[in-house]
Amino acid sequence: MRAPYRYQILEVSPEELSHERDVYGSLADALRDLGEASLQTLVGEDEIREITGSVEALTARLRTHQIDGAYGVALTPEGLALNYGNAVVGLRNPIAPPVHVHRGGDGHTWADFHLNALYEGPPGLVHGGVVALILDQMLGECAADGGGPGMTGTLTIRYQHPTVLGDCSAEAWVTEIAETKTFVRGVLRDASGQETAEATGIFILPRWVRAKGAADEPASWG
Amino acid sequence: MRAPYRYQILEVSPEELSHERDVYGSLADALRDLGEASLQTLVGEDEIREITGSVEALTARLRTHQIDGAYGVALTPEGLALNYGNAVVGLRNPIAPPVHVHRGGDGHTWADFHLNALYEGPPGLVHGGVVALILDQMLGECAADGGGPGMTGTLTIRYQHPTVLGDCSAEAWVTEIAETKTFVRGVLRDASGQETAEATGIFILPRWVRAKGAADEPASWG
Incomplete structure (x- = not known):
């Protein structure tokens, strides 16, 4: 885990930022929708079990290469917080609504x-x-x-x-x-x-x- | 959407409860893990895009038959709250840690x-x-x-x-x-x-x- 309180300074171009938002933001949006669907669904139990297996397989693919622990917060030299993991505003955090x-x-x-x-x-x-x-x-x-x-x-x-x-x-x-x-x-x-x-x-x-x-x-x- | 404040009374046997917990609780657990993996992953962008597509396909399968709006809270005749959608304790809510x-x-x-x-x-x-x-x-x-x-x-x-x-x-x-x-x-x-x-x-x-x-x-x- 990154040490608590440690803010990494990252130089990121506006193009890189926008590209990251597109790729990882789209995944988080898709997961937000999947989460709501999992709560609202009335499909049969066999289908639920099969989907659970597919979810686990996707997790395994994502976990082949990953950081440990918390995502952390990086700062640009201009002081912009890249808090993609934040529970309320995090672009990459599927539990965040997210709030802009x-x-x-x-x-x-x-x-x-x-x-x-x-x-x-x-x-x-x-x-x-x-x-x-x-x-x-x-x-x-x-x-x-x-x-x-x-x-x-x-x-x-x-x-x-x-x-x-x-x-x-x-x-x-x-x-x-x-x-x-x-x-x-x-x-x-x-x-x-x-x-x-x-x-x-x-x-x-x-x-x-x-x-x-x-x-x-x-x-x-x- | 179910009307705000409306508590449905549901008769549920202990066996049904335990079975529901197994089926829907397992899906929610899998989604919690997928959510964390999506934040921690370092896999390449092509893989992220492919996984995003798979997530959307799973959502479509869950949404073929579903309730609209909120999950609501049902009560058993004994007064036990079946609040599976609750944001903190909800068995079926992937954003809930969940807290027992x-x-x-x-x-x-x-x-x-x-x-x-x-x-x-x-x-x-x-x-x-x-x-x-x-x-x-x-x-x-x-x-x-x-x-x-x-x-x-x-x-x-x-x-x-x-x-x-x-x-x-x-x-x-x-x-x-x-x-x-x-x-x-x-x-x-x-x-x-x-x-x-x-x-x-x-x-x-x-x-x-x-x-x-x-x-x-x-x-x-x-």
Whole structure:
């Protein structure tokens, strides 16, 4: 496993980036669809068993040459995070919806995304923990966008209304920066635009980064 | 899509349950492994494209006969939740680790689980949002176990230390029950047993359930 906290610096051209997105993004998209299909399917058990065998065979092909452990996060010299393995935004991570987070450059992030059957908690509703999962990422990127990147110190989610599965959006704003802490507020909205949850978070620049100096801070921690 | 909040009552024998777990649980396990392999693989691009095509073909086979929308949650007459689609504990949900939550019967839950490369946030570490995702489920089931099932009202996570990906455990306790609110506290621990995050949550019995009467309350909301 790559050492925790280790950010590799990678020089990647825009063409390479776009090509990687095409190849690995297509595989992840296909796997997201396969995952949902596996939950929704009503095909017979013999067919399920045969498909399970085919899935295992594909896994074996992918595993003939691989890294061990976590994917890690690389940074471009410009500070762009290549966090393809991230559980919320990772291009190559089939469990990520994925959420494409837009940044305003002034401590403001927003995103539109779709939560399918894989994100269910109560029947037909987004899992409360998935709400927290996505808002944690939105708020963390917002803290980074506002100039104070950090790891989550405290996250509080207030659930106002159930969130029906489907199209959703989220938005976050930096509300205060105090020394090494950045305070952020964010909301989740359902397809109708109704606010269904509110999050407040405190993001803290870890001591080990402060000791090394600001030059090593990535633009994002996710 | 099944209507939000609708819990179907299903009579299922222990034999049927165990058989379903075997067939659909094996498919979900295979997909979890395929997902991680897709993130860790270093095989060539032609191979990736070919595997992507095979994944799409398997999806088409599963989709020849399927339900629309969310999987929903069924209840047995005994109150056991068949929440196979749940994003944290769902037997049939490939994005769920899955977490197998044990219940003490007196407002106490615990679980050991493994978080692989798919649950990454910062390099080598569990995503802060995944910590929240799992603790939300643990605390919600704990509230149900303590006699006061409900939907999450407020959830606060305090991150004490980074959580290294790998084996983890979680535990939760009901700390107070006040009318329609159940207060719960929980912790996440890493492989060494160190406490890395603490959660407090308030779970609330929704008005529409209170209006219908206690007989309709499921033993779990997840």
